[in-house]
Amino acid sequence: MSTQAGATAGDGTGRRGRTAGTRKVAALLTAAAAVGTLTALPARAAESAPPPAYSFDPAAQRIAGAASSADAKPMDPGKTYRDTLKKDGKLYYRLHLDTLRNSYVSAVAVPQPGGKTAYGDGFKITIQDGSGTTCGYQDVSFGSGEYVRPLTAYAQRIVHPDVSSCQEAGTYYVIVERESDATSTPDDWELELQHVTEPLLKQNGPDKLPDSWPSGTPEPVAGEPRERQGGNGFHDAVSLDTGEWRADIRPGQTLFWRVPVDWGQQLFASAELGSSDKGDDLVSYALALGLDNPARGFVDLQTVGFSGDPATATLAPRRPVDHKNRSSYESATTGMRFAGWYYLTATLSPEIAQEYGDGPVPLILRVTVRGDRRQGPGYDGDPGVFQVTKDDRKAAASGATGAEVTGDSTMVAVAAGGLGLGTVLLVGLGGWTLWARRAAR
Incomplete structure (x- = not known):
């Protein structure tokens, strides 16, 4: 099969072309196998x-933020950008x-590790x-x-109608500005920017909030924790629903999950670091x-120190x-203004590596979504990301990532089959040889 594919990919002039094509394919296969072997190295490495x-x-599209509003580049609704x-x-x-x-325009600032x-x-x-x-x-x-x-x-x-400013149609500007101390690391930060829109209501109603609301913490879900390793960004955040979830987190790592929360529902969450027998020195935060x-707006952040015993944020x-x-x-209350996917992030301090080693630390994430789903506020149009659909609830039950739901075929293949990178390269090479045969014909 490989020899025939190599001949098809050649120029078709004779044996020399077939032999060269065979060698090229063999080299690619060897490289792919080597990469696959790397993915199977022991966990210690x-x-x-x-x-x-x-x-x-x-x-995400690359965009160059301008130093002046006069030179600013446009950002379209529904698009994601990088800068x-x-x-x-x-x-x-x-x-x-x-x-x-x-x-709503959001920015995720990603500093270089360390x-x-x-x-x-x-x-x-x-x-x-504009003014x-x-x-x-x-x-x-x-x-x-x-x-x-x-x-x-x-x-x-x-x-x-009750807002006096910023009500006209026209040109507006987004400004992202960074504040850093003189002693802070001066490395550039990568940005992931997103512009999303929300329809207005068909009819505005009273906006007064009730004085009382159920603020008591619910009982944790009983049962053994289930594996649900987090993603590495908003794009591949792993879906969760009510339950107790187990993951491993490395020092300096941030894990991402997402939870569908509908109108009328409340979200409760905590994260517990498992104990360690490697020391007892306190690591603050x-x-x-x-x-x-x-809309990727900040709502809340809680921290906890660790001294070898279980610690919960x-x-x-x-x-x-x-x-x-x-x-x-x-601000935290105004952040709970939409139905849709709410994102949980867990970051482990890199200082843990100095005191307890750089290996993964067990993490238990406890999530509860409480309350019956209610009708939406009566949007005059498609809510877009500001709703919870049946497919969203299915994704939360199955643990699908955002990338899988949106059709990122490469990540779907890796997640569904548990394939190593070498296997993925072999699959891609197979597709290349089929294309080459068809092109030759």
Whole structure:
């Protein structure tokens, strides 16, 4: 089969072409097998390797943020973009907005691993109109932890009769600006930017929130934890529903999961680091558990120290998901303003490697979605990402990643079959030989 494929891929002039083609195919097969062997190395070798990098959306388009609003490049709704943010940098992007939908632009800032930060280091994202009036903004920082991790924030422009500014159709600007201490690592940060829109309501109703709401923490789900390793970014975040989930996390690594939360439902989550017998020194802010909403807006972050005994970080109770939550003055409450996929992130401090070794640490994630699903607020159009569908609930039950649901065929093949990289290369090589035969014919 290989000899015949090599001949087909050659120029068809004789034996010499067939022999050369055969050698090329054999070399490719050998290389693929070697890569496959690398993927099967013992776990001990993998422990010393750096943790997996952030998984950017492969469909993201490159865009160059401008130093001035006059030179800003446009960002289209429904698109994801990539850019680079330098230390103390400030970037401008352009939006063309109408008066029929609300707009949200998010940024995920991804520092290079191993960097050092100071208190207050982070970034701010803002949407402004043409006169410089701020429509909405959010700023996030690493807090007291002195290690880098992906940071997420969003800005919004809302169309509402009770709002006096930013209500005209026209040109708006997104500004992403970074704040860094003089002692912080000066490396560039990679950005993943996303622009999503939300339809207005058919009819605006009262926005007053109820004074009381169920804030008590529910009983944890009984039973043994089930394996559900997290993804490495928003794009390949692993789906979860109510349950107790087991994963392994490396020092310096951030894992991503997503949970569908419908209108009227509440999300409760905690992450527990398993104990270690390798030491008892305290690592402050060892585990950071974060929550982001369907528009990739920051909602909450809780941290916990680790000294060898089990340690748990628990998200604060939040109101049920409700369109009215956006009327609150509390940023965490306004973040629970949509139905859709809510994202959980867990980051393990790289300092754990110095005190307890660089091997994976067991992590137990406990998730509860409480409350009956309610009707939506009456959108005047397709809600897009701001809804929970039957397919979403199926994905949560099966553990499908966002990449699998959106049709990333390569990741589907790897996840479904448990294939090593060498096997994937062989599959791709098989497809190449079939193409070559057809082209020759």
